[in-house]
Structures are given as C-alpha cells and as structure tokens.
Amino acid sequence: MIYKCKNCGGDMVFEPSIGKMKCPFCDSTECEEVSTGSEIQDGDVATEETAQELGFTQAGNLLCPNCGCEIELGKFTTAMRCPACDSNIIVDSRMKGEYRPEFMTPFKIDEKKAKDMIKQKFASMRFAPRDLVSEARLKKIQGWYMPTWFYDVEATLNYYATGIQEKKYTKGNVEYTDIDSYNVERVIDARFSKLPVDAADDLPDQMMDLLAPFDTKEAVAYDSRFMSGFYSEQYNQNAIQLRPRADAQVEQFGKSMCRDSAKQGSHGRYDRSENENFNVQYHNVIPHYGLMPVWKYDYNYKGQPYPFYINGQTGKIVGNAPVDSGRVAAFAGGVAAAILVIGLILSYIMSFSAFVPVAAAVIVGLILLLTNLHPAAGKVTVDSRTYVSDGDKMIRVSNDNYVGRQTKTRQLNSGK
Ligand SMILES: [Zn+2]
Ligand SMILES: [Zn+2]
Structure with a gap:
C-alpha cells in the first residue's frame, strides 16, 4: 500500500520534524491509503487471498500500487521505494500476525539532521577522505526501521569471590603485609527491561549493539504511516534464535552489578577480588517485537565498505572512518x-x-x-556503549565470611 496526498495525489512520507505525514509537493498533511486491491482497506484480517489481491504477481513479485511496475521484493522487505516511480510502498501483507510489531519508535531525527550530524562529527577529523561528507555521497543515506527483539528478563544472579584486604606496616627493619581473605557471596534478584537485539541479518550485530540504548518509553503502537519514506524488514530470526544475545547482555550487566555490590564488604572495601565465579538462573523471559529507527550511511572507500549508523531517536553515531x-x-x-x-x-x-x-x-x-x-x-x-537500564535489583543474600589472615614479611634495607 502507499499513502497519497488528498490534495495533489503526491506520495506522502512521514516527516520526523513534525511527527506527522506530510506531502513533499504541496505540504498538505491530509493523506489517504491506496492499495491495488481497491476493495481491500488496510485489513487487519490477513489471509492468503488478501495478500494476493494486495498486488503480488504469481512469481511473488510486488506490483507497484502507483505505477504498476513489477518489483522484485527482498526476502524480508516490508517497506521500500519503487525503483521506477519513487513511491514509498509498505508491504502490509508482510506485517500481519506474528510479524506485526508490538510497538515502534518513529524517527525523531530527519534526513537533513542526520546528514548534518555526520558532517559535524567528521569536521574535526583531519585525515578522513574529503568526500566522506560530500552532499553527493550523503545522498545515499537511508532510514531503516530495524526489526528488534526486546527481552524482559527476570533472573537470579549468583556471584562468589574471594575479597582481599591488604594492610602494610613496618616494625623495625621488617615490613609486614596482612592479607585478610573473605568469602564473598551475592545473590541478586534482577529484572532487566527491554534488552534490545537487532533481528536484521544485513546489519552488523556489534554495531547495532553499540547503537543502544533506545528509549522504549517513547515507543508507540505500530502504525504503517510512520513507515512511509523508510526502508524496513521483517525479523530475519525469531526470538528463540536470538535469545543468546540477550543472555550475553544479562551476563555483562549482571556481572558488573555484582562486582559493584561486592566491592564494598561488611568489613570495609576490598582491595581486590580473586576466584570470581558467576552464574545466572533465568526465571522469566518475555520477548517483545518492535521497530527501531536507524539511519544507515553506506560509504565506500577504495573498494572497502565503511558503514555508519545513527540512532534515529538519540542521534548516537557508530562507525569507523577510513584514513586518506x-x-x-x-x-x-x-x-x-x-x-x-x-x-x-x-x-x-x-x-x-x-x-x-x-x-x-x-x-x-x-x-x-x-x-x-x-x-x-x-x-x-566508535562510541562506547552506555547502557541505561530501567530494570531494578534486589540483593537477597550478601555474605562476607572471614576466611583468615596471611602475613607476609619483607626485610627492609637498614640503610634507608
Ligand atoms: Zn500534495
Ligand atoms: Zn512505481
């Protein structure tokens, strides 16, 4: 389906700066839906027949609702631009049932702002290639609604370590070091809220992890109007397949939670900890499916791709620039x-x-x-990851049991 301007019939797009649909030709904000099967409205009821009537050829190619040309659809594509007439097409038949996102975060940063941010970011980079920020190259920038799984996780974190306190003192010519050891145990009930994992194969996992966090408090119910003017895909992998990447986040954040808590013992601060042992028991894991806004700038230099990504909500930029x-x-x-x-x-x-x-x-x-x-x-x-968790934690067990003292001695040079 496409959205047409009620005033002039032009192709309507979602305009992040005003948070609404807008006609780029006459500035009108009134639009209407157009699908090829004219009797079919948006239709929340999905059947094979409605999908076909919505304009697919027998070979599975899409017919542009505007110009009628046949478009070879990518395997997962749900929103794209017609290569012949530039209309923005939303393949709503692919957004049904399990593929219907629970929520989405509409773009807040528009194309112009995204380009300006890239220019600004690289203005200070003396040795980046000159055309990195040229208008001709930046034209390739593309807005993506990234299919993302968000995991709500309830887990118990178990942490054991030996906390060490050292005290040095001198008696006469001998330096003594008292090494006190404690068995440190922390059991924390933690709740992590909406840990994001990208579900698009084309986007590199590591970079997408760096683009986080997305503020899901600003998310809205899925609405195809927000899609017009952008590219999007269905999830390429399901929530079960991507679970290990959510678990990796739980382990990363969970471990640092435990370490923070274990730094301070019941007998004062530890100088260091040894023999760390950490494990997680998962109780409740609920995945949610959402679409997150990402600007993608594919820059090529000497035959090598240098992709850049901008979080379309927060403006965080991730990528590596080549050196000229x-x-x-x-x-x-x-x-x-x-x-x-x-x-x-x-x-x-x-x-x-x-x-x-x-x-x-x-x-x-x-x-x-x-x-x-x-x-x-x-x-x-490359921005280092800063994670904001609105999850919370409750320390259930916090034990520091004294193990004992070891004292090391060292003969000091009497001449000093
Ligand atoms: Zn118009
Ligand atoms: Zn077309």
Whole structure:
C-alpha cells in the first residue's frame, strides 16, 4: 500500500520534524491509503487471498500500487521505494500476525539532521577522505526501521569471590603485609527491561549493539504511516534464535552489578577480588517485537565498505572512518618541510650543522605518517556503549565470611 496526498495525489512520507505525514509537493498533511486491491482497506484480517489481491504477481513479485511496475521484493522487505516511480510502498501483507510489531519508535531525527550530524562529527577529523561528507555521497543515506527483539528478563544472579584486604606496616627493619581473605557471596534478584537485539541479518550485530540504548518509553503502537519514506524488514530470526544475545547482555550487566555490590564488604572495601565465579538462573523471559529507527550511511572507500549508523531517536553515531593516506602524507610532508626550512635558516644564522634540521624533519615526518596511518586512527567515531537500564535489583543474600589472615614479611634495607 502507499499513502497519497488528498490534495495533489503526491506520495506522502512521514516527516520526523513534525511527527506527522506530510506531502513533499504541496505540504498538505491530509493523506489517504491506496492499495491495488481497491476493495481491500488496510485489513487487519490477513489471509492468503488478501495478500494476493494486495498486488503480488504469481512469481511473488510486488506490483507497484502507483505505477504498476513489477518489483522484485527482498526476502524480508516490508517497506521500500519503487525503483521506477519513487513511491514509498509498505508491504502490509508482510506485517500481519506474528510479524506485526508490538510497538515502534518513529524517527525523531530527519534526513537533513542526520546528514548534518555526520558532517559535524567528521569536521574535526583531519585525515578522513574529503568526500566522506560530500552532499553527493550523503545522498545515499537511508532510514531503516530495524526489526528488534526486546527481552524482559527476570533472573537470579549468583556471584562468589574471594575479597582481599591488604594492610602494610613496618616494625623495625621488617615490613609486614596482612592479607585478610573473605568469602564473598551475592545473590541478586534482577529484572532487566527491554534488552534490545537487532533481528536484521544485513546489519552488523556489534554495531547495532553499540547503537543502544533506545528509549522504549517513547515507543508507540505500530502504525504503517510512520513507515512511509523508510526502508524496513521483517525479523530475519525469531526470538528463540536470538535469545543468546540477550543472555550475553544479562551476563555483562549482571556481572558488573555484582562486582559493584561486592566491592564494598561488611568489613570495609576490598582491595581486590580473586576466584570470581558467576552464574545466572533465568526465571522469566518475555520477548517483545518492535521497530527501531536507524539511519544507515553506506560509504565506500577504495573498494572497502565503511558503514555508519545513527540512532534515529538519540542521534548516537557508530562507525569507523577510513584514513586518506594522501592527506596524511601531505600533512606530514608539509610539517617536515616547514621544520627543514626554519632549521636550515637557523643553522645558517647560528652556524650549526645542517644535518640537525634534516634529521629533525625526517623524524617528525615519519612519526606523523606512522601514527596517523595506523588503522586505529579512524576509530575515533566508535562510541562506547552506555547502557541505561530501567530494570531494578534486589540483593537477597550478601555474605562476607572471614576466611583468615596471611602475613607476609619483607626485610627492609637498614640503610634507608
Ligand atoms: Zn500534495
Ligand atoms: Zn512505481
């Protein structure tokens, strides 16, 4: 189906800046739904027949509701643009039943803002290729509604470790170290709310994990109007298949919760802990299916893809920029040449050997080259994950049992 402007018949799109549908041609906000099977409205009742009547060919290709051309649909595609007439098509027959999202977060950041954010982010990156932020390249930016599983998890976290306290003191020429050990035990009942796991194969898991968090408090019930103008897919993997990635998050956050709690013992702070042992018992895991907004910018440099992703709700950018070796070489050469010229003049005035400025220029030039051509140089854009959990925890058992003391001695040099 597509959304047409009631005023001029133009293709309507969802406009994040106003949070509504808008006609890009006449600015009207009044729209109507158009599907090929004219007698079929949006139709929450899904049957094979309605899907067919909604405009598929026998081969399973989609017929554009606007221009009638045949479109080869991707296996999971649910929203896309007609390559012939640019109409935004929503394949609502693929959004039924188990594929109907429970909720979605509409884009808050529009295309212009997403582009501006990329430009701003890379303005300070001296050695990124110049066309990284060119308007021609940025045209490729695409809004995606990412199919995402959100897991509500109730679990018991069990943590055991040996907490160590050390105290140093001196008597005469001998330094003593008292090492007190405690058996530390923490049992925490924790509830994690909406841990996100992306369910689109095309999007790299690691980067999608970095795009989190999404604020699901701003989510709304699924509405196909928000989809118009964007690309989207059904989930490619189900909630059971992706469970291990949610469990990995529970372990990561759970462990740090336990460690935080175990730092402070009933007998004061521990200097360190040893023999850590951690495990999770899962009680209740409920997956929810939602669509999250992501801007995707596919940048290619020397045949290599450098994808960038922007959280369409929070504006967080994730990606690695390539380094333009030509720009690095020009910069290093320029600095080296400047050192050489100034050095030669000084060596003439102050009459020292010309070898000094030559050597200095070569060394500085090489250092600049090597440090900036390093593959890590472009990674400045990777944001480290900050996770906001609205889950809560209750410490059920918190035991610190004294094990005993060990004392080490060390003979001090009497001369000191
Ligand atoms: Zn219009
Ligand atoms: Zn078309």
